[in-house]
Amino acid sequence: MASNYPSLKNEAIPISYEVTNVISESATVKTIFFKGPFNALPGQFVMLWLPGVDQKPFTLSATGANPAISFRIHGEYTRALAKVKTCDKIGITGPFGNGFDLSSAKSVLIVAGGIGIASVITLIEQAAAKKIRTEVILGARTKNELVFEKRITASGASLHLCTDDGTAGHHGFTTEAAGILLQKQKPDCIFACGPELMMKGIADIAAAHKIPVQLSLERYMKCGFGMCGACEINGFLVCKDGPVFTGEQVATMPDFGKSARLKSGKKISLKEYFSPKK
Amino acid sequence: MSDNLLSVNLCGMHLSNPTILASGVFGITRDLLSRASRNGAGALTMKTITKEPRSGHRAPIIVSFESGMMNAVGYANPGIEEVCREYADLSDVKCPVIGSALGETPEEFAYVISRMGKLPVSAIELPLSCPHTPGFGLMSGHTDPKQAAKITAAAKKATKKPIIIKLSPSIPNVGEVASAVEKAGADAINCGNSVGPGMIIDIETGKSVLGFGMGGVHGPAIRPLAVRCVYDIYEAVKIPIIGCGGITTGRDAIEMIMAGATAVGVGTATYYRGERALALIADELQEWMKKRNYKSLEEMRGIAHGKK
Structure with missing residues (x-):
């Protein structure tokens, strides 16, 4: 039995990457490029750690030799992220999740x-x-x-x-x-990411229209790899079972389009969940 | 899985196998408990609930290292009021559920326990041993034998359901604490919680990685420590023990049972082996028992003590 001991993976720890460029896409959206290579499937995400601030999930807006994450400045964390400069170090864990198909x-x-x-x-x-x-x-x-x-x-x-x-x-x-x-026209498949409504x-x-659809969901995420359960929606884990779900899957989620959980796990209406942070 | 070979009675709960999902891992909502119960656990422990809602520590809250993990979740939970709504119906959870209640004072423990006792939980566990949250566990003296006994006595008054006291392998005199809570009426001991606190520093930035700065160490790295603690507690008390700490395979469960455990807590193994880790451990345990011709868990319980 001892010979069957599973290998102990060690993937849940941020790895530091050097920021190579930061650009403003608009007044409120920025892109941070970091030193690649970093590969991920479209729709997969990473947990981005800002030392001393917090860690949040981001889908990569570019992969390969010049990988990047893009974000809208709208809260305490993204305000801190907006201050990141070229040559700074950011911590990345992942990629996690399933991605689009x-x-x-x-x-x-x-x-x-x-x-x-x-x-x-x-x-x-x-x-x-x-x-x-x-x-x-x-x-x-x-x-x-x-x-x-x-x-x-x-x-x-x-x-x-x-x-x-x-x-x-x-x-x-x-x-x-x-x-x-x-x-x-009728495409073979529809993909969507945006506000839940x-x-x-x-x-x-x-x-x-009877067209298959894949949606990238968002829930408050803490660990990113299926252990803490924070991002649960009706028994699904957004980090591990998703973040991309099919139309059939979301049809079985009573909370989809209705409610989400806070950091504490308390379930509230989506309207309250996405209301501007003070 | 042959039910009778692995089945175990823990404080009146019937477990089809001795694996118990540890508190705070995966099964933190009603629907996730239901999902975990379909993955072969003998019993499930709910996340720990406090009187008021708590957002918990900042992320990262769980990180891995070469031989285990560290966490500093900080008892994120929606508070007992909300939990009484969400967990009122656990009929689609196919195995016993153990509640987990926490307070800062014996009175606050009693309040949460009296509310939780009305939920369809089979027992209530009190973690007196968290190494990384101010106000609780190791950071507030909850594992001092006198304080632990006081909390246990208050808990026993607050509910008729079995009370499990969760201790920490970090305490040097763990047998003494176990004995004190047994005298105060505890129905079982869980040993134990994560140990520490420990710290991992990212050398590129020179910053501690966990959001809280430090956290409890768990997983394979602490297994020998947990086994020794269970061994010590078995010497000190008569009540059943849940052995918990780094159990990843059936072999590890056997070792814990030989040290004196009646059941085994499993948490970190779900990171290495996936959601079905508990079922895999139970299968390996059963396979070994068949090979060695053991007819029940009872036959090997505590044999490391040479008393049987």
């Missing part, structure tokens, strides 16, 4: 709302590079908050913009834009 799709629709684009940008680039017909709906509150438009068009994907205030592209939500697009809307539209 392009499998045999010949045509895809990728819907991104707000900073959700950071989680699907490498998926867009990979899909387009594989000559998969790639339609992208990119939404934001206003024109100045749209990011990665150049990367999307450079990849060869077709980009459809949409803003809540009509300052660019379709005047309205990404869900409406998706509804309009789906009347003209947007993803709920996309999941409903995909179900109505």
Whole structure:
């Protein structure tokens, strides 16, 4: 029996990477590049440790030789992250999670709302590079908050913009834009990342059109690898079973689009959960 | 799995096998308890609950090293009020559930226990041994024999359900503490918690990695320490012992039972072997017992003491 002792993996410890560049994508979105190589599947995430501050999950907005994470500045942690400079050290654990599955799709629709684009940008680039017909709906509150438009068009994907205030592209939500697009063409698969109510809307539209859908979920995450249970949603662990879930899976989650757990584990409404932090 | 070979009675709870999911690992919500129960555990321990909600320590809260892990979760929990709602119905959890209650004072312990006692839990465990949270456990003298006995007595008054006292292998006089809580009415001892606190420093930044700066050390690195503590406690008390600390394989469970454990707590092994770690350990335990012709766990319990 002793010979069967399992190997003791040691992957749950941050490794320091040197920051190579920091760029502003918009007034509120920044990208931090660090020294690669660092490989991960589109949709997989890392836990990013800022020594003395906290550790939070981020999907990589670039992988390979020049990997990066992109974030919107909106709380204490991201304000500290925004102060990171070239040559600083950041701690990275991972990659974790399942990632998106392009499998045999010949045509895809990728819907991104707000900073959700950071989680699907490498998926867009990979899909387009594989000559998969790639339609992208990119939404934001206003024109100045749209990011990665150049990367999307450079990849060869077709980009459809949409803003809540009509300052660019379709005047309205990404869900409406998706509804309009789906009347003209039917992709093999839909992918989405953005505010949960947007993803709920996309999941409903995909179900109505009988198109498979994959959604990247967000819950308060602490460990990132399935031990602490903080990111649980109806018995699923977002860090380990996800963060990408299928339409069939989210259909079994009563809390999807409704409620989420705080750091303490207390369940509250999504509206309360995503209300601006003081 | 043949039920009778591995089955064990712990404080009136019927366990189909002696593995118990340790508190704070994985099964921290009702739905996760249900999921863990489908993965072959003999029993499950709920996360530890305090009177008021706690957000816990900053991340990282769990990190690995070459021979184990460290954690400083800081007792994140939604508070007993919320827990009474979430855990009111545990009917889809297919094995006994042990509650875990915590307070700063004997009175606060009693308050949480009296509320928790009304939930469908089979026993309540009191961790008196956390090495990394101010106000609790090792950081507040809860494992002083007199204080531990006081808390135990208060707990016994607060519920009719069995009370399990969780001690720390960090305490040198662990047998003495075990004896004190037995006299105060404890129904079982769990030994034990993570040890320490310990610290891991990231040498590139020169900063301690855990958000709290230090944390409890657990996993294979502490197994010999936990085994010795269980051995000492078996000498000191008559009540059953849950041996916990670094158990990763069936062999480790056997060792703990030979030291005197009635059941074994498993936590870190889920990191190395996945969610079904407890079932794998139980399978390996059973396979070995069959090979050696053991007919029950009772036959090998405490044999390291040479009394049987």
